[in-house]
Amino acid sequence: MNNQQERLIKLGWIKGFVDGEGCFSISLIKQNNRKEKNRMRKGYKTGYQIFHEFAVTQGAKSLNSLEALKKFFGVGNIYVNKRHDNHHDNLYRYVVRKRDELTTVIIPFFKTNKLLTSKNENFEKFAQCVEMTANKEHLTLKGLKKIISIANLMNRKKKRKI
Numbered sequence: 001m002n003n004q005q006e007r008l009i010k011l012g013w014i015k016g017f018v019d020g021e022g023c024f025s026i027s028l029i030k031q032n033n034r035k036e037k038n039r040m041r042k043g044y045k046t047g048y049q050i051f052h053e054f055a056v057t058q059g060a061k062s063l064n065s066l067e068a069l070k071k072f073f074g075v076g077n078i079y080v081n082k083r084h085d086n087h088h089d090n091l092y093r094y095v096v097r098k099r100d101e102l103t104t105v106i107i108p109f110f111k112t113n114k115l116l117t118s119k120n121e122n123f124e125k126f127a128q129c130v131e132m133t134a135n136k137e138h139l140t141l142k143g144l145k146k147i148i149s150i151a152n153l154m155n156r157k158k159k160r161k162i
Contacts, residue, residue: 024054025126059091073106077094107127122154129151
């Protein structure tokens with residue numbers, strides 16, 4: 001098999017794997033001013049931090065698939081999530097959270113290689129929110145509310161409020 005065919009097979013596998021197992025999410029983290037040892041640490045201008053994450057989760061038996069994703073993209077990390085329920089294997093998560101890695105690697109890849117399920121709609125909203133934070137729109141109340149309104153349409157449509 002030539003390199004072009006191998007590359008197409010790999011691209012198809014990555015798209016299908018992320019379509020089935022991946023997640024693009026936008027969350028809010030409340031960040032008030034707080035007293036530290038020798039100073040007052042200022043919270044974010046709006047009082048909230050936007051937390052963006054691309055993640056793929058697998059059980060320990062499929063850890064090699066997450067390692068393949070990390071190697072392919074060249075960014076992100078793999079974290080263990082030790083389980084304390086009725087399952088025996090730990091879960092592992094391949095995660096990309098850094099905005100520059102999202103904007104230069106993950107988002108361009110999925111813009112070019114579109115997902116085939118409804119997850120593509122979540123990706124498009126995710127990409128829009130990440131772009132807005134890169135443009136510092138989240139630093140104004142108006143921009144933060146717009147990001148929240150877009151994020152509220154993603155995934156299970158869990159409402160985020162400020």
